[in-house]
Amino acid sequence: MKPIYLLLSFVFGAAVTIAQPKPYSGVLxxxxxxxxxxxxxxxxxxxxxxxxxxxxxxxxxxxxxxxxxxxxxxxxxxxxxxxxxxxxxxxxxxxxxxxxxxxxxxxxxxxxxxxxxxxxxxxxxxxxxxxxxxxxxxxxxxxxxxxxxxxxxxxxxxxxxxxxxxxxxxxxxxxxxxxxxxxxxxxxxxxxxxxxxxxxxxxxxxxxxxxxxxxxxxxxxxxxxxxxxxxxxxxxxxxxxxxxxxxxxxxxxxxxxxxxxxxxxxxxxxxxxxxxxxxxxxxxxxxxxxxxxxxxxxxxxxxxxxxxxxxxxxxxxxxxxxxxxxxxxxxxxYKTNNFNYQFVQRGSGIGGSDKPMEIKWLMNKSFRLALLRNWQTKSPWQVIDFTKYDGKIKEPDTLTRNWSILGTINQKQTRAQDKPVSLSKLSPNDIKLIRKHYPGFK
Incomplete structure (x- = not known):
C-alpha cells in the first residue's frame, strides 16, 4: 500500500478548493x-x-x-x-x-x-x-x-x-x-x-x-x-x-x-x-x-x-x-432531424488542405452534398459527394471494419462512379430535393 499512499499524496497534496462550476444556460x-x-x-x-x-x-x-x-x-x-x-x-x-x-x-x-x-x-x-x-x-x-x-x-x-x-x-x-x-x-x-x-x-x-x-x-x-x-x-x-x-x-x-x-x-x-x-x-x-x-x-x-x-x-x-x-x-x-447544415472552407495550404481549393457541404436528414472548385481560377463547381439517406441502408451483420455508407458519388473516389461531375449531371428530381432544403441553391 505504500506506493499507492505516496502517489495519492502527490495527487492531492495540500487541500484543494473546490469551485462549483457555473451553471450553463443550454442555448444552442x-x-x-x-x-x-x-x-x-x-x-x-x-x-x-x-x-x-x-x-x-x-x-x-x-x-x-x-x-x-x-x-x-x-x-x-x-x-x-x-x-x-x-x-x-x-x-x-x-x-x-x-x-x-x-x-x-x-x-x-x-x-x-x-x-x-x-x-x-x-x-x-x-x-x-x-x-x-x-x-x-x-x-x-x-x-x-x-x-x-x-x-x-x-x-x-x-x-x-x-x-x-x-x-x-x-x-x-x-x-x-x-x-x-x-x-x-x-x-x-x-x-x-x-x-x-x-x-x-x-x-x-x-x-x-x-x-x-x-x-x-x-x-x-x-x-x-x-x-x-x-x-x-x-x-x-x-x-x-x-x-x-x-x-x-x-x-x-x-x-x-x-x-x-x-x-x-x-x-x-x-x-x-x-x-x-x-x-x-x-x-x-x-x-x-x-x-x-x-x-x-x-x-x-x-x-x-x-x-x-x-x-x-x-x-x-x-x-x-x-x-x-x-x-x-x-x-x-432539435426534437427531430429538421436541420439544414452548411459549411464552406478554403484550403490552408498545409498537408492535404489544398490552398487554391474551396469546398461547400450541404447536410440534412435527406442527403449530404459536397461541391468543389478552384476558387483562384473560378472553375465551375464539381459534385464530389452526393449521398442520399432515403433508401434502405443496413449495418453489417458480421464483425468487420467496414461500416461506411457510400452514396451515388462519394468524396473518397474509391469507385469508378465517384468521379466528380458537374451539377448539370444531377437529375431534375435530385435538384428539386436539394432546393427543397436549400431554396436558394443554384
Missing part, C-alpha cells in the same frame, strides 16, 4: 461550442474485455502526465469543462498509477465540472464484439464509472469512436443516456475502422445504420450522435493517406502537432476551427469543434495550450463544455 443558437474528450486506456486497442490488439500504454499513463494535461487545458482556456473517457481496463486496473488517475479525474469532476465516462473497445467495439456483448460492456462500464466517482454520479454521454445503431438505442432506452460520440466523420481506409458517409454535426441516428440520420419519428433513436474529430474538409475528401496526405488533418494532435510541430500545427488547427466559428457560425447559427485526444500521446502539451489560448482570444465567448452538455443542448433545440 448564437453560441460557439468546443468539446474535448481525453482518452485514458491501458492498451491501444482493447478489442474485448480480455483481448488486446494494440500497444501496451500502461507506462504512458501516470498521475503526473494527467495533472500536466489538465493544467495545459486550464492554462489555455480557464474554466473549461472536458470529458474524461476511460476504457474497460483503465476502469478496472488496480495498480498504483491507475488508482491515482481515477481519483484525479474524480477530483476534476468536482473541481471543474468535468465529465467522467466510459469508452468501450477503445473506439472500435463493434468491429470485435456482438451488439449484445457491447450492451453488456456499456452497462457494466457505466456502473463502474458511477462507483468510482460516487455520490450517485451518472455521465450524460458515452465516448465510443464508432457505435452501432442498436447499441445507441440501448443507451437511450435502457441506460437513459441520450448523447454518444458514436461516429468519426469521413474516416475511411485509415486507423482501425471505417465509418464514412455520415453528417458532420449532431443528428439522431436511424435504427438502420448509425451513420444514417433518422428519417421519421418511428425511425429515430433518441441518442444524439456526435463526431469524434473536427477535420479539415479539404483533407477529409481523400482516401486514407492518398496523395501522401493524412485525410484526418484538422484539430487532431497526431495529424497537426505531431506531424508539423507547434507553429504550423496550431495554424492548421485554428484554420479548421475558423471554418466552424466564422463562416459556419454565420450559416448554421451555431458552431461546434470537437476532438478526442489520447492522454498517452508523446506530443508536448504546449501546443494544446496554445490552440486553446488562440481560441479564447479570437472567439472569447466560446462555450467550452462537456460533450454530454453539448449533446443535450442540441437535443433541447
Amino acid at each position: 443558437n448564437g453560441n460557439r461550442f468546443l468539446t474535448f474528450n481525453a482518452i485514458i486506456r491501458v492498451n491501444q486497442i482493447e478489442a474485448t474485455r480480455t483481448l488486446n490488439l494494440g500497444e501496451d500504454e500502461r507506462s504512458l499513463h501516470t498521475p503526473q502526465r494527467v495533472i500536466a494535461f489538465r493544467k495545459a487545458i486550464e492554462d489555455g482556456f480557464p474554466g473549461a469543462r472536458i470529458t474524461w473517457a476511460l476504457s474497460w481496463l483503465a476502469l478496472h486496473d488496480t495498480t498504483a498509477n491507475y488508482v491515482a488517475i481515477k481519483m484525479l479525474v474524480t477530483k476534476y469532476h468536482k473541481q471543474y465540472g468535468d465529465e467522467v465516462t466510459f469508452i468501450p473497445g477503445a473506439y472500435f467495439s463493434n468491429a470485435h464484439n456482438t451488439r449484445s456483448q457491447v450492451n453488456k460492456d456499456l452497462h457494466d462500464g457505466l456502473a463502474k464509472v458511477s462507483a468510482i466517482v460516487g455520490n450517485n454520479y451518472r455521465p450524460k454521454c458515452v465516448v465510443a469512436g464508432f457505435l452501432a445503431a442498436a447499441n445507441q438505442k440501448y443507451l437511450a432506452t435502457t441506460e437513459n443516456i441520450h448523447v454518444c460520440q458514436g461516429n468519426i466523420w469521413s474516416q475511411y481506409a485509415i486507423d482501425n475502422q471505417d465509418g464514412e458517409g455520415s453528417v458532420v454535426y449532431p443528428y439522431y441516428p436511424s435504427v438502420d445504420h448509425f451513420c444514417k440520420p433518422a428519417q421519421s419519428k418511428t425511425d429515430l433513436i433518441d441518442c444524439v450522435n456526435l463526431d469524434g474529430w473536427t477535420m479539415d474538409f479539404l483533407a477529409a475528401r481523400r482516401e486514407g493517406y492518398a496523395d501522401g496526405f493524412n485525410s484526418r488533418l484538422g484539430v487532431g494532435p497526431i495529424e497537426t502537432l505531431g506531424k508539423y510541430g507547434e507553429t504550423t500545427g496550431v495554424r492548421e488547427m485554428i484554420h479548421t476551427t475558423a471554418a466552424h466559428f466564422d463562416e459556419g457560425f454565420k450559416l448554421n447559427k451555431f458552431g461546434w469543434v470537437t476532438v478526442n485526444w489520447e492522454v498517452s500521446l508523446d506530443i508536448p502539451v504546449s501546443g494544446l495550450t496554445e490552440w486553446l489560448h488562440q481560441i479564447k482570444k479570437r472567439w472569447p465567448q466560446t462555450q467550452f463544455i462537456t460533450m454530454g452538455e453539448f449533446g443535450l443542448t442540441w437535443r433541447k433545440a
Whole structure:
C-alpha cells in the first residue's frame, strides 16, 4: 500500500478548493461550442474485455502526465469543462498509477465540472464484439464509472469512436443516456475502422445504420450522435493517406502537432476551427469543434495550450463544455432531424488542405452534398459527394471494419462512379430535393 499512499499524496497534496462550476444556460443558437474528450486506456486497442490488439500504454499513463494535461487545458482556456473517457481496463486496473488517475479525474469532476465516462473497445467495439456483448460492456462500464466517482454520479454521454445503431438505442432506452460520440466523420481506409458517409454535426441516428440520420419519428433513436474529430474538409475528401496526405488533418494532435510541430500545427488547427466559428457560425447559427485526444500521446502539451489560448482570444465567448452538455443542448433545440447544415472552407495550404481549393457541404436528414472548385481560377463547381439517406441502408451483420455508407458519388473516389461531375449531371428530381432544403441553391 505504500506506493499507492505516496502517489495519492502527490495527487492531492495540500487541500484543494473546490469551485462549483457555473451553471450553463443550454442555448444552442448564437453560441460557439468546443468539446474535448481525453482518452485514458491501458492498451491501444482493447478489442474485448480480455483481448488486446494494440500497444501496451500502461507506462504512458501516470498521475503526473494527467495533472500536466489538465493544467495545459486550464492554462489555455480557464474554466473549461472536458470529458474524461476511460476504457474497460483503465476502469478496472488496480495498480498504483491507475488508482491515482481515477481519483484525479474524480477530483476534476468536482473541481471543474468535468465529465467522467466510459469508452468501450477503445473506439472500435463493434468491429470485435456482438451488439449484445457491447450492451453488456456499456452497462457494466457505466456502473463502474458511477462507483468510482460516487455520490450517485451518472455521465450524460458515452465516448465510443464508432457505435452501432442498436447499441445507441440501448443507451437511450435502457441506460437513459441520450448523447454518444458514436461516429468519426469521413474516416475511411485509415486507423482501425471505417465509418464514412455520415453528417458532420449532431443528428439522431436511424435504427438502420448509425451513420444514417433518422428519417421519421418511428425511425429515430433518441441518442444524439456526435463526431469524434473536427477535420479539415479539404483533407477529409481523400482516401486514407492518398496523395501522401493524412485525410484526418484538422484539430487532431497526431495529424497537426505531431506531424508539423507547434507553429504550423496550431495554424492548421485554428484554420479548421475558423471554418466552424466564422463562416459556419454565420450559416448554421451555431458552431461546434470537437476532438478526442489520447492522454498517452508523446506530443508536448504546449501546443494544446496554445490552440486553446488562440481560441479564447479570437472567439472569447466560446462555450467550452462537456460533450454530454453539448449533446443535450442540441437535443433541447432539435426534437427531430429538421436541420439544414452548411459549411464552406478554403484550403490552408498545409498537408492535404489544398490552398487554391474551396469546398461547400450541404447536410440534412435527406442527403449530404459536397461541391468543389478552384476558387483562384473560378472553375465551375464539381459534385464530389452526393449521398442520399432515403433508401434502405443496413449495418453489417458480421464483425468487420467496414461500416461506411457510400452514396451515388462519394468524396473518397474509391469507385469508378465517384468521379466528380458537374451539377448539370444531377437529375431534375435530385435538384428539386436539394432546393427543397436549400431554396436558394443554384
